Amino acid sequence: MAGSGRCDGAAAQYGSDAIAGVINIVLKKVTPLSISSMYGQSASNALGRNHNDGKTYQFDASKGWDLSGKGFVNLAAQYLQRDATNRGGLDTRPLLFSSPPVRGTNETEADFQTRFAGLKATDDARAVTNGVSRNNMIVGNSLSKNFGSFLNTEYSLSENAKAYLSTGYTRKTGEAAGFTRLPFQTTQIDVTIYPTGFLPFINTTVNDISIIGGVKGKALGWNYDLSNTYGQNNLSFNIDRTINASYPVGTSPTSFYAGKLKFSQNTTNFDVNKRYDFKNALTSLNMAYGAEFRNDNYQIEAGEEGSYGNFGRRLGTAPNTTPTASGSQVFPGFNPKNALNKSRNNIGLYADYELEFGKLATLEVAGRFENFSDFGSNFSYKVAGKVKIASQLIVRGAIATGFRAPSLA
Numbered sequence: 001m002a003g004s005g006r007c008d009g010a011a012a013q014y015g016s017d018a019i020a021g022v023i024n025i026v027l028k029k030v031t032p033l034s035i036s037s038m039y040g041q042s043a044s045n046a047l048g049r050n051h052n053d054g055k056t057y058q059f060d061a062s063k064g065w066d067l068s069g070k071g072f073v074n075l076a077a078q079y080l081q082r083d084a085t086n087r088g089g090l091d092t093r094p095l096l097f098s099s100p101p102v103r104g105t106n107e108t109e110a111d112f113q114t115r116f117a118g119l120k121a122t123d124d125a126r127a128v129t130n131g132v133s134r135n136n137m138i139v140g141n142s143l144s145k146n147f148g149s150f151l152n153t154e155y156s157l158s159e160n161a162k163a164y165l166s167t168g169y170t171r172k173t174g175e176a177a178g179f180t181r182l183p184f185q186t187t188q189i190d191v192t193i194y195p196t197g198f199l200p201f202i203n204t205t206v207n208d209i210s211i212i213g214g215v216k217g218k219a220l221g222w223n224y225d226l227s228n229t230y231g232q233n234n235l236s237f238n239i240d241r242t243i244n245a246s247y248p249v250g251t252s253p254t255s256f257y258a259g260k261l262k263f264s265q266n267t268t269n270f271d272v273n274k275r276y277d278f279k280n281a282l283t284s285l286n287m288a289y290g291a292e293f294r295n296d297n298y299q300i301e302a303g304e305e306g307s308y309g310n311f312g313r314r315l316g317t318a319p320n321t322t323p324t325a326s327g328s329q330v331f332p333g334f335n336p337k338n339a340l341n342k343s344r345n346n347i348g349l350y351a352d353y354e355l356e357f358g359k360l361a362t363l364e365v366a367g368r369f370e371n372f373s374d375f376g377s378n379f380s381y382k383v384a385g386k387v388k389i390a391s392q393l394i395v396r397g398a399i400a401t402g403f404r405a406p407s408l409a
Contacts, residue, residue: 009382009400012366013350015292016378016405027152027166028074031064042085054085054141071155071162078148084175085140091180132196142176161217170208177201178330186315187324190243192250200242200330206235214269222272232264239307239331245324246310259303259334263409267294284356292348298408299341303333344408345373361387370405378403 010018042054062076101119103112127134148170156162181188182197189197214227237258244252273288302308310326327333350368357363363385371377382400389395 011402012380012382033063055083073153080146084143088137088139090134138177146172165213167211172206174204203238234262236260239328256307256328258307260301262299286354288352294346302336302339307333
């Protein structure tokens with residue numbers, strides 16, 4: 001396509017998503033079997049303690065096959081596991097089982113420190129008896145596991161037509177710790193379930209799917225490409241080793257499904273281009289035209305009721321009671337009031353002309369019209385050119401407009 005190597009004014013050809021430029025990705029075709037692996041581990045003596053963690057394992061494999069000279073199939077896969085790292089120090093909060101003491105109005109600093117030391121010694125002894133460590137935080141990289149696969153294939157239907165398909169799938173899971181809830185944080189904890197407190201975890205699962213298929217070739221002297229591209233990404237949240245403190249004492253579940261975010265996009269494109277060569281001052285003219293229809297969809301899926309609800313538990317004696325925290329600790333789930341399912345359509349048309357005047361000058365003009373179903377239309381254009389002043393001196397310039405379509409989310 002004309003101008004595909006340039007990034008100035010990319011929005012005029014490729015739409016608002018290409019305002020920063022165009023990246024040409026070259027996919028594997030016929031290749032020999034390739035297998036590789038990698039292992040790594042981090043080591044640190046941060047905070048005066050030795051850490052040997054963060055083990056990382058990676059395995060890759062790919063191979064491409066020739067289809068009797070009429071096409072190819074290439075398949076690749078990867079598995080990557082990165083274990084968690086922890087660079088957290090000891091919990092610096094003064095006490096584990098009761099609220100930190102406050103210095104009295106008539107109490108000297110020395111007396112306060114003496115009282116504090118006694119309380120802390122008692123608390124430390126109780127922590128040891130109950131198997132509670134002040135090393136109760138995880139600060140560092142989360143545990144993640146990632147599996148990905150990709151298929152790329154092409155097949156000649158005739159002398160002037162090829163069918164192609166590229167599809168990929170990736171699944172990534174993660175496990176990240178929050179902040180420790182300690183027994184004195186009474187609105188956030190139920191000591192009948194976690195007598196010594198708890199460290200909640202946010203578990204995420206990301207699924208990424210992409211597929212592009214089409215037919216390209218030549219007809220009536222024009223190069224054409226008709227394609228459809230679909231992509232989806234969804235992110236689900238599961239909260240573990242936690243509670244909803246508003247449940248009646250001793251009844252809260254310890255894990256919750258907190259909901260999901262989902263975005264999908266389907267795009268249909270039809271592009272044509274043709275080059276004319278001349279034997280005068282204008283040595284070539286390249287023309288390109290295209291049309292696009294796109295549909296975007298964004299969803300927020302509510303979590304289970306226990307992940308966001310409040311079940312009425314209060315602390316204290318009426319009428320001076322204090323409500324406990326709603327929802328799963330560390331990450332309350334998405335409420336049905338925030339759940340949604342929204343879509344947008346977009347139609348785009350563009351034209352592009354590139355004129356070459358030998359090796360001395362090039363001029364390019366492009367324009368694109370887009371109409372969005374939810375916020376209106378836009379026209380982007382660009383005029384770009386270059387002139388060779390001397391053998392080692394070329395002057396380039398461009399005037400272009402562009403816009404960024406507001407995210408559907």
